Amino acid sequence: SLSPALDQIAPLLGDHTSVVTMQNGVPWWYFHGVGGPLEGTRLNAVDPGGAIWQRIGPDRVIGSVVYPAVEVDAPGLIRHVEGKRFSLGEPSGERSERVTLLAEEMVKAGLQAPVREDIRSEIWVKLWGNLSFNPISALTGSTLAAIVADDGTRALARTMMLEAQAIGESLGVRFPIAVDRRIKGAGDVGEHKTSMLQDLERGRPMEIDALVSAVQELGRLTDKPTPTIDAVLALVRRLAVERGCYR
Template sequence: MLTGDKSFGIEAARTKRVLIIGAGAVGCALAATLLRHNVHVTLVARGATLAALRANGLRLRDEFGVYRLYPELVETLPDARADLLILALKAQQLPPLAAILAQRQELVVPVVNGIPFWFTSRGMAARELSPQDRLRHAISAHRLAGCGAYLMARLEAPGQVYCPRPPRLQLAALTQQGRAPLRCCADFLRAGGVEVDITADPSEMMWSKLLANAATNPLSVISHTTLRQISQDAGLYDCARSIAQEMVALGRAAGLSLPKEPAACLQAIMHAGDHITSMRQDFEAGRLLELEAICHAPLEMATRLGVAMPVFRTIVSLVHHAAETRSHGQSAAMPQMQLGA
């Protein structure tokens, strides 16, 4: 377990153990990056993905080449304690893990989109903000790290991930007690090839990532575009900017210290390249979309706080219609991770 009593170099990182729950694009990209730097990774996977990984290993393609790597593979959560536990799942897959995670002792990094289960804001209870309330009570705040993930990753097939650039994580401690373990976590991940920034305010960090997701993910679904196409099309870019401005207004109403203009977010979108957003990837694969955490929770906040979000509401309504009428996966339920023995 990371305790904060020392920093980690490359050699020390090789003695640490990372447990990653979820073998989608994010989980596979993080696992592959750490494995390439000789960090021991246990990857929890299921179904066709687990079968593919057992048969062929984990395949990473980046801007330099193709690599085949071999994590320890399990279908259920092992009893052995790791040094770091990464949740690389969709927000709607997390609630069934509450009882299991309550029994663990590792530092937990939830790499999820949207409003996370640990977030609270002015005038609203956490239960009203998030359907994952059980998780907030299951995991002590000092064992949690707020995380904003910036990964241009996509699955090319089960167990095969394309990630042209190293994964980048923004991390923030949720309590004073959690700061030292977080610093060790950051050093450890950096030695494992992951780019890490530590920020002081977890809520503002989260909101910046939420703003980027809200401004681009739903829009990319209905326009069938990449981030580069959104940035280069005047109409789409104006729409993304309007949504970003609405998200800034909502965040400020919730008590967050945010700039009035989301210039940094929009600049990042312009330099993201031909990345297909995770929501568009899910839509085209017939999977359940992350509408609750990315769209519904902010819109509920807006209603309660009296913030108008006309552009975002319209785009979300169009995504709902598209999801309901697509030819496959209309009512597919997100498979739940059952990790107990």
């Protein structure tokens, strides 16, 4: 959560400052600009008490989905495994001047920065895998390739993903690929440790709330059952508490 850093961030925000939320999981601004009965809903899992919404403000946000896979080999030493795509998008779906300029500058730097009209659907495609593979990897110590190769863990991930898909579709999300293709894509990354497993091994705070708790909360908001997500969340949260990686 950004909450602990709000006091440091606030002085940096001017009248025209944009904030690019390059993060995994469900973003705190998710229900800004969506219309309908959930417009303006704050998600307690990622923004307790709505503090981020109030102090940063959703109007500043440019959404982003981060695809590069990296590993932390040592403090301050990040090893890039693969990928250079950072999808961008306004919460409203418009192709604004600010998001266009940002994308152009990122491309000049050698990155891929496609601008999406529906950034939420792309957030869900990545979240789809993260909400399952991350906690399973933390619980088992397994890489993406190992999780996909094992019949049991692959089936567990698939069940979690189908529960999440029902939630996303009820919110109007379009899933452009089939669940089994998404699973195969995760396995194709190879012997990569997920960020949650890396955090657990290094005793760092784990992204449980953005990746899993928020999906559970969305399930409650949409009246979609999440029994498998609930069970895995309970286990990984307990593990994180025991290891000092969750408060």
